[in-house]
Amino acid sequence: MIRPYPDRWHRRLDLLPSMSLQIAVGEERLSLFYFKGYVSTQSVIARGTVPTEFGILKTVPTRRDVLEYEMGSPGPRSGIEVPQREIFDDILDNTGASVPDVVIKCRGVIEPIPREVEDLKLLQGSGYVFYMQRGYGSFPHLIRKRIGIPVENPYYHIRYDLIEKGIILTRSDPRLKRIRSVLKTEWLVTDNLGWLDLGDPGILSLELALTRRKWWTDVGKPIRILPPTFRSNTIYRLLRRDIVIAV
Numbered sequence: 561m562i563r564p565y566p567d568r569w570h571r572r573l574d575l576l577p578s579m580s581l582q583i584a585v586g587e588e589r590l591s592l593f594y595f596k597g598y599v600s601t602q603s604v605i606a607r608g609t610v611p612t613e614f615g616i617l618k619t620v621p622t623r624r625d626v627l628e629y630e631m632g633s634p635g636p637r638s639g640i641e642v643p644q645r646e647i648f649d650d651i652l653d654n655t656g657a658s659v660p661d662v663v664i665k666c667r668g669v670i671e672p673i674p675r676e677v678e679d680l681k682l683l684q685g686s687g688y689v690f691y692m693q694r695g696y697g698s699f700p701h702l703i704r705k706r707i708g709i710p711v712e713n714p715y716y717h718i719r720y721d722l723i724e725k726g727i728i729l730t731r732s733d734p735r736l737k738r739i740r741s742v743l744k745t746e747w748l749v750t751d752n753l754g755w756l757d758l759g760d761p762g763i764l765s766l767e768l769a770l771t772r773r774k775w776w777t778d779v780g781k782p783i784r785i786l787p788p789t790f791r792s793n794t795i796y797r798l799l800r801r802d803i804v805i806a807v
Contacts, residue, residue, distance in 0.1 A: 561634060561635070562634075562635075562636070562692070562747045562749065562754075562755075563747065564746040564747050565746075565747055565748070565755040565756075565763070566760075567782060567785050567793065567794050568760075568782055568785065569760040569763060569764075569782070570760060570763060570764045570767060570779055570780065570781055570782070571744055571745045571767075571779070571780050571782070571796070572691075572693075572744075572745040572748075572767045572770065572771060572777060572778070572779055572780075573714075573742050573743070573744055573745075573777065573778050573779070573780045573796065573798065573805075573807060574693060574742065574743035574774075574776065574777045575714050575717070575718040575739070575742055575743075575776050575777065575778070576718065576739070576743075576776045577663055577664045577695050577738065577739060577740070577741045577742065577743055578661050578662075578663065578664070578735050578738040578739055579597060579644070579647075579648050579651075579661060579662040579663070579664055580648070580661045580662070580735055581661075581722070581727065581728075581735055581738075581739075582644060582664070583644065583645055583648060584727050585727060585774075585775075585776055587644055587774075588643060588644055588645035588648075589643050589644070589645065590643065590644040590669060590671075591641045591642065591643060591644075591669065591670045591671070592631070592632065592641070592642055592643075592644055592647060592667050592668060592669055592670070593632050593633070593635075593636060593638055593640045593641055593642075593668045593669075593670055593690070594631065594632040594633060594634050594635075594638075594640070594666070594667060594668030594692070595615070595629070595630070595631040595632060595642075595647055595664070595666070595667045595668070596628065596629070596630045596631075596665045596666040596667070597628075597629050597651070597662045597663055597664050597665055597666075597667075598620070598626055598627070598628055598629075598662070598663045598665060599617075599626065599627040599628075599629060599651060599655055599661075599662050599663075600625060600626055600661075600663075601625050601626070601627065601655065610654060612629075612650050612651070612653070612654045613650050613653075614631045614632075614642050614646065614647060614650045615629055615630050615631030615632070615647070615650065616629070616630055616631075617629050617651070617654055617655070618630075627655060629647075629651050629662070631647055631650075632668065634668060634692065636668060636670075636690035636692075636749065641670055648662060661734070661735055661738045663695070663738050663740075663741075664693075664695060664743060665694070665695050666692070666693065666694045666695065667692070667693055667743070668690065668691070668692045668693075669690070669691055669692075669693065670688055670689075670690055671688065671689050671691075671770060672687065672688055672689075673686055673687060673688065673689055673750065673766075674766070674769035674770055674772070676769040676772065677765050677766060677769045680762075680765065682753075682757075682758065682762050683750065683753075683762075683766075685752050686750035686751055686752055686753055687750075687751055688750065688751045689748060689749070689750050689766060689770070690748070690749050690750070690751070691745050691746075691747065691748040691749070692745070692746045692747050692748075693743040693744060693745050693746065694743065694744060694746055695741035695742070695743055695744075696741055696742055696743075696744050696792065696807045697740065697741050697742075697791060697792065697807075698711075698713060698714055698715070698741070698742055698792060698805055698806055698807050699790075699791060699792050699806065700712060700713045700805070700806060702790070702791075702792075703786075703790070703792065703795070703806045706790075707786075709784070709795060709804070709806075710804070711795060711804050711805055711806045712803045712804060712805055713805075714742055714803075714805045714807075715739055715740075717801060717803065718739060718776060719731065719736060719739070721775060721776065722736075725775075742805070742807045744780075744807050745767070748763055748766065748767070764779065767779045768799075771800075778798040778799060778800045778801055779798070779799045779800070780794075780796030780797065780798055780799070780805070780807070781796060781797045781798075781799060782794050782795070782796055783795050783796065783797050783804070786806070790806075792806040792807055794806070794807060
């Protein structure tokens, strides 16, 4: 298991924890070596575990109307590589049309080293980057009330972007209800370098290149580490949007 790199380092933040919206913005071919997500259904489900083509569906003990889906292994060199669209279809094929969406809780991603940084001396010999992202809630009202820092709610920013770009047509789109968290990168390595080898500057260069054409993502510069009593433990300034959020 790879440990997360330090909280004081830059991190990629993906504002779309909804799998259907990930596909809608063009991420259907994104390759995953690990995935865990939750599916809300409109009816009570019989308890149990169901193997699928790529993973396993099982009921959540405390929720009879929620299923958990898990695919692959958290280790980046498991040899598993499945496009995000195929995982989404695998879930839908085993749950039925009553499922509106899948909320991403955790995913491990494989991407080629972007051309913009492939000539960097540090990355010579690396062909791929592997990273793990996990969903974290954002609690702006709590931060404002207890610390007085004017953090913003990322939900309103991504909702505006989705409407402006025509991905969704109205604020009543049911997929918006699934945007209750932000996917935060916990660790990032290449096929021959660990995160300690890359360091914060190397990770920042990679993340800026990886997010360049992905408007729904951003890179967060940590400006304050909150005490562990907070459910959100870091405040970030987003480099592209130039706003401050807590995740």
